Amino acid sequence: MESSTQHTHTGPVPGTSPGRVVVVGGGIAGLAAAHRLLASGASVTVLEGTDRIGGKLLTGEIEGVRVDLGAESMLARRPEGVELARAVGLGERLGPPHATTSSVWTRGALRPMPKGHVMGVPGDPAALADLLSDEGLARIAQERALPPGDVGEDVAVGAYVAERLGREVVDRLVEPLLGGVYAGDAYRISMRAAVPQLYAAARRHPSLLDAVGSLQAGPGPGAAAPSGVSLPSGGPVFAGIEGGIGRLPGAVADAVRAAGGDLRTRTPVLGLSRGADGWHVRTDQEVLTADAVVLATPAWSASALLADVSPKASADLSDIEYASMALVTMAFRRADVTSLPEGSSGFLVPPVDGRTIKAATFSTRKWGWVDRAAPDLFVLRTSVGRYGEEEQLQREDGELVASSLTDLGEAVGIAARPVATRVTRWVGGLPQYPVGHLARVARVREALAALPGLRVCGAAYDGVGVPAVIASATRAADEILGGRREA
Template structure:
C-alpha cells in the first residue's frame, strides 16, 4: 500500500490540496460533511440561467487560482469584467468611487464628492498629519478614521471591506486584511502616500472570472480528481483525530442511512475545514492546547446572495456599494449582466434585451437577525429597499432565488496573523498534519489555494524520504 493522505473538507482549499497530494503519488481520500463539493464555489439556477451563488470572481494578479483553473483545463473559459465600474451610495445618491487601495484613499482630494465640507477638509490634511510608526496591529477602520476621518471609514472603507469580509472595518485586523499596506504603515508617514505607492498601474485587470461561472472550477477539480482515482466521500463527518504507532487515525461518521462510525488510517492529514472544526480535530494531536481556544473562537459572519432577473432596469454601472445606515438590509448590488459579458449574453438569450440580472448581497457581522426570515420575505424586503434607487422606477421582478451562507466568512480580529503563526508553529511538532482554508491567510480563492499548497508542502517535508518530494518554486504573489 502506498502513502495514504486524508483531506478533511471539500471546498476549494481541500480540493486543491487533494490534487497536489495526488500529483505527488499519494493515495488520497477527501471527506466532506455536506451534500456537494466546492464550498463557496456554488452554482445557482435563476430561471433558465446557471450563475454563481457564491464566489463570482478571483484575483487575476495572483497566480494561484488562475493557475489552478488553467491546470484543470479552464484556460479558454477565463474572462475579465467589462469596463463598467461600481458606485457607492451616499445620502441616497449613487456616487463615483474615488481611487483607493481596498478602501484606503490614494488621493484625498478626490474624496470631496463623498464627504461633507468638514470631512473633506480633514481628509485632505492627511498627508501633512503626523504619523508615527505603528507599534503593532490595529483595526483598519479605526486607523483610517484616525488618518482621514470617520466619514471616509463609513462611506468608503466600510462598504468595500464589507463586500469582501462581511465584517466591520473597525474590528478587522489591518495586518491581516491589507498586509503589504500594513507593513508600509509600520514605518510611519502618510497612509495615502503608502496606498498610492502600493498601486500597480498597468498591471492588467484586478479580477478574473470564468464563462459559465467560477463554480466551474470546483466541477473541473472534481472531474480531475475522479480521473486520478481519488476517493471522494460526501455526507461524511470526521469526529476525531488521533495518532497511534500505525499513523494518524480519523474517526468518521458514516454516510447517511448507516449506523455507527468507522476509522480511517492515514500517513498525512490536511484539515481544510472551518476554524472551529479544525480546532476540535487538532485537539487530538497537538501536544498542548496552544492556540486552539482562540482558533475555535474565530467568529464567522452569515450572508446571503439574492439572484434576481428584473425587467425595466438598464444599469450602466457594474454595481452599487451600500454603506451601513444607507439601507436597512442590502449591503451591495452587483449588476452581473453589466459586469460580466457572458452573463449579459445569457440574460438576453433567456429574457430579452430589457432584463438585467443582478446579485443582491445581504448580511454583515453582527447582523444575523437580518437573515432570520424566509426567502420570500428577504427578497421582498430587499426589493422594496432597492426600488427607491434611481433607475428602479419601472423595474419588475421576473425571477429570484436565494443562496444562504450561514457562518460563511471568517472575521480577522486583531493579531489574527499572530494566531495563525502560533498555530503553524505548534503544528511543526505534529508530523503529517497541516491546515488550509479561508480562516488562515485570506478569504479569496488565491489565498485559499496558497494555503492548500503550503499545507501540502508541510506534510511532504514531514514525510521526508518516503516519497519524492516536489514542492513548487513559484512565488506565492501578493495577498
C-alpha cells in the same frame, strides 16, 4: 449504517513516497490540496460531510440561466486561482468582467467609485471629492500635519484610518469595500491581515497619505499592482469563469478523480487521533489510517477535531468568529430594467447609510456569459448581512427580496417585479480577521508543527479570496510532502 471497522495501512518507507493522505473537507481548499498532493504521487482520500463539493463556490439556475450563488470572481493579480483553473482545463473559459465600473450609494445618491486608493484609503483628498463632504475632504488634507502615525504590531484598519484621515472616509468607502470582502466591521479588521501592503507601507511612512502614495506609484514596469490597490488607469483586477466561478471545484474534483484520488461526499469526520501506525480518521462508517491529514474545514470544525491531539491549536481556532450573509438573486424582464447607470457593474452601500443591502451586482452587465444566456432577461443580485447582523438571515425569503427591491428602487429606480428570485444563505460563511489574527494563525501552525503529517488550510488563515485559499492549500500540501521527504 455499516459497522465501524479499522483499516490499517502500512506507510511507505520514509523519504520514498508521500504516502497516504486524508483530506478533510471538499471545498476549494481541500480539493486544491488534494490536487497538489496527487501530483506528487500521494494516495489521497477526500472526505466531505455534506452532499456536495465546492464549499462557498456554488452555481445554480434562475429562469434557466446558470449563475453563481456564492463567490463570483477571483483576483486575477494573484496567480494561484487562474493557474489552478488552467491546470484543470478551464483556461479558455477564464475572462475579466465586461463591466468594471461601480458606484457607492451614499448620502442619497449613486456616486462613482473613486480611483487612486488602497482599499478605500486615498493618497490624495481629490480622489474622494465626489464621495465625501467638504468637511471630510478638509480632514484628509490635514493628515500630514499630524504627529507621525504608528501601526505597531497590528492595528484595526478603520481605527487607524479614522485617526489619520477622519471617520468619514472609513464610513463611506473603507467600510463598504472591506465589508464586501469580509462582511465584517472595518473598525475591528486587522490591517496587517486584511490589507498587508498598506500595513507595510504605513510602517515605512509617518504619513498615511504618503504610505498610500508610495503604493500608488506602482511596483515598477511590467509588475502587477498589489491586490486592493486601485490605480487610476489599472486594468481588470478580477477574473471569472464562463458558466460561473462555481465550476472550478467540479473541474478540480474531476482532475482529482482522474489522478486516482478517492472523493467521498456525505462522509462526516467525527474524530481524529494518532496511533503508532499513523493518523486515525474516524467517520460515521469506518476508521481510515493515513500517514498525513490535511484539515480543510472551517475553523470551528478543525477546532473540534484537534481538541484531543492539539488542545492549544484547538483553543485558538475556536476563537475565530464568522459572519453570515445572504445573496438575493433576481431575474427581471430586460425591458423593465432601463434605469441602471450606463456601463456600471453594480454598487456598494456603506452601513452608515442604514440600508438593508450592502451591495448590488448587475450580473448581466458584469458577465458576458450571463448576458448571452438570456437576451430577454436581466439578472442581478444583492447581498445582505454583515458581522453582527445574523438576524438578517432569520428573515423569510420574501422579506429579503422585498427589502432588496425597496433599496434597488431608491438607488437605481427599478420599479418592476422580478420574474424569478432565489435566496441563498451562507451561515457562518466568512471568517473574521480582527487585530491579532495573524498571531493566532502563527500559534496554530506552531502547535501543529510538532505533530508529524498534520496541517490546516482554508479561508480562516491567510485570506478569504479564492487565490488566497488555494495558496493556503498549496502551503499545507507542500509542508506535508516536505515532512515526508525529511522523515
